[in-house]
Amino acid sequence: MSLQITHAIRRFGAVEAISDVSLSVAPGERVALLGHNGAGKTTLMKMILGLTHVDGGSISVFGAAPGTSAARAACSYLPENVAFHRALTGREQLRLLARLRGAGRKQADDLLERVDLSDAADRRIGTYSKGMRQRLGLAQALLGQPRLAVLDEPTSGLDPISRGEFYNLVNELADGGTAVLLSSHALTELEARTDRIAILLKGKLVANAPLAELRSQARLPIRLRVAARPENTEEVAGRLGGIRVNGQSVEISCLQGEKLGHLGRIAALETMIEDVEITPPSLEDLYRHYSGRNPT
Amino acid sequence: MSAVLAIAGVELRIALRNLWVALAVGLMAVFAAVLTFAGSGPTGTLGVDLLAVAVASLTTLTVYLAPLIALLLAFDAIAGEAERGTLALLLTYPVSRLSLVAGKFVAHLGVLAFALAIGFGLAGVMAWAIGGAAGGISPASLLALVKLWWTSVLLGAAFLGFGYALSARARQPGVAAGLAIGLWLVLVVLYDLAMLGALIADNGGVFTRTVFPWMLVSNPADAFRIVNMPAGEAQALASGISGAAKAVSSSFALSALAAWSLGALALGWVAFRKVEP
Numbered sequence: 001m002s003l004q005i006t007h008a009i010r011r012f013g014a015v016e017a018i019s020d021v022s023l024s025v026a027p028g029e030r031v032a033l034l035g036h037n038g039a040g041k042t043t044l045m046k047m048i049l050g051l052t053h054v055d056g057g058s059i060s061v062f063g064a065a066p067g068t069s070a071a072r073a074a075c076s077y078l079p080e081n082v083a084f085h086r087a088l089t090g091r092e093q094l095r096l097l098a099r100l101r102g103a104g105r106k107q108a109d110d111l112l113e114r115v116d117l118s119d120a121a122d123r124r125i126g127t128y129s130k131g132m133r134q135r136l137g138l139a140q141a142l143l144g145q146p147r148l149a150v151l152d153e154p155t156s157g158l159d160p161i162s163r164g165e166f167y168n169l170v171n172e173l174a175d176g177g178t179a180v181l182l183s184s185h186a187l188t189e190l191e192a193r194t195d196r197i198a199i200l201l202k203g204k205l206v207a208n209a210p211l212a213e214l215r216s217q218a219r220l221p222i223r224l225r226v227a228a229r230p231e232n233t234e235e236v237a238g239r240l241g242g243i244r245v246n247g248q249s250v251e252i253s254c255l256q257g258e259k260l261g262h263l264g265r266i267a268a269l270e271t272m273i274e275d276v277e278i279t280p281p282s283l284e285d286l287y288r289h290y291s292g293r294n295p296t
Numbered sequence: 297m298s299a300v301l302a303i304a305g306v307e308l309r310i311a312l313r314n315l316w317v318a319l320a321v322g323l324m325a326v327f328a329a330v331l332t333f334a335g336s337g338p339t340g341t342l343g344v345d346l347l348a349v350a351v352a353s354l355t356t357l358t359v360y361l362a363p364l365i366a367l368l369l370a371f372d373a374i375a376g377e378a379e380r381g382t383l384a385l386l387l388t389y390p391v392s393r394l395s396l397v398a399g400k401f402v403a404h405l406g407v408l409a410f411a412l413a414i415g416f417g418l419a420g421v422m423a424w425a426i427g428g429a430a431g432g433i434s435p436a437s438l439l440a441l442v443k444l445w446w447t448s449v450l451l452g453a454a455f456l457g458f459g460y461a462l463s464a465r466a467r468q469p470g471v472a473a474g475l476a477i478g479l480w481l482v483l484v485v486l487y488d489l490a491m492l493g494a495l496i497a498d499n500g501g502v503f504t505r506t507v508f509p510w511m512l513v514s515n516p517a518d519a520f521r522i523v524n525m526p527a528g529e530a531q532a533l534a535s536g537i538s539g540a541a542k543a544v545s546s547s548f549a550l551s552a553l554a555a556w557s558l559g560a561l562a563l564g565w566v567a568f569r570k571v572e573p
Binding site: 049052053072081084085088092097099100102 | 306310380381386389
């Protein structure tokens, strides 16, 4: 395991910010950490990086304790909302960090190109937009081929195109064997791009599994929406049951096990319908379910 | 070591771009020039070495300016990084905290030493140009000027250490700036006023004989003043607390000043070590 967290506890006064969290990330695995604001995501990340101490349990980063020089050499970090010194240029900042990381100048310059900052590289960071600062932050997290990348809200402030490019970078990292732990609020973008989802609720880990597994565990309904031909709407609705929506569509909610039976009945009405759409519970629904906020 | 130099290089660049260097050099140059020029009036008739008088007034000036410049350079060092989020980032890099703070210290001390050298150098050149014809410049006063420079750097180092300690404790640049101004007022202005007030009230009593000498070395600014106290009577007159200062020897004051520099830097280091970003 790249990262092994075992029954970790962190207290702030009487409050347990992290209580009994066990989580591991394997090399090449991409794990998303979800949770409300204040659920403990950033605290957990800081514990992994050795920026704040652990009150109970243990955390091992490639067999080393967090914050030791062996652990630090293996980890990269992107803090939430990082802003670099206004008076430096992007290139100066990244070259300094490359030197501290033991990576070459060339890698710094290459990474500036990778995150689309080559045109702005020699301008002062004070003139950068939030998205540009975030991309500079990403570039530094890729310096020196980290073996564990801890990314706190990496896509905040990025436009949709940059988000796509960011996940390409994450995939490349993971393909190279880097373990990636990232947190995000933008749930939809995580669906296809992470191997495992871990949900923190008030400092406790309430879910930790691949998305498909979370779906079947949660037993949330799947929605089937059948678009009938206009002249057949009444009959389709009558035969399938379910709720009429938008005049000519019929919506059915069912559990995973019942899905194929419904689809068979829908297929039998082939001539009367135009289309059928299957919507599995979204990550947002799952997140609501696991964080105890079921939609009613 | 490579990390220290890399950080020092970047900090120096930041100081140049933030105009801290320009401000420090400008302040020192203007005040040094004005003081030296003002000193040239009376000395012509007194027949005293112009540079010796300049050193006496520059000492008083430096007691105020060196700590101020040092605190200005230092207050943002840790609090600023914390606010920008770069402190957490830097602490995850394979670089020790000692290297981080040492890199900043090297750059800041360099800026301070440079600004002081420009100011004192200008004073020396002016004294030579104005007073060269009248009384000339004695080697002793030239030595006093050089001593003033390196002891000012020591004084500055002490206040850089205080600045780092405040910066680490405050965590926010605004708070750190406020604390720095407060510290400057207390150590450089109010401390002396309180001491003088106590001296007058005591009128040569127990306080003057037992407490006062210790008070002089309990503050790096006063220790610095005593180290650069002129030896001759005429110059001593120009420097204010001359008579009282005889209570403490110059070499003892110098050790106190050096101890303050090391102690303050250690204080900054200890405060920084405790920071959890």
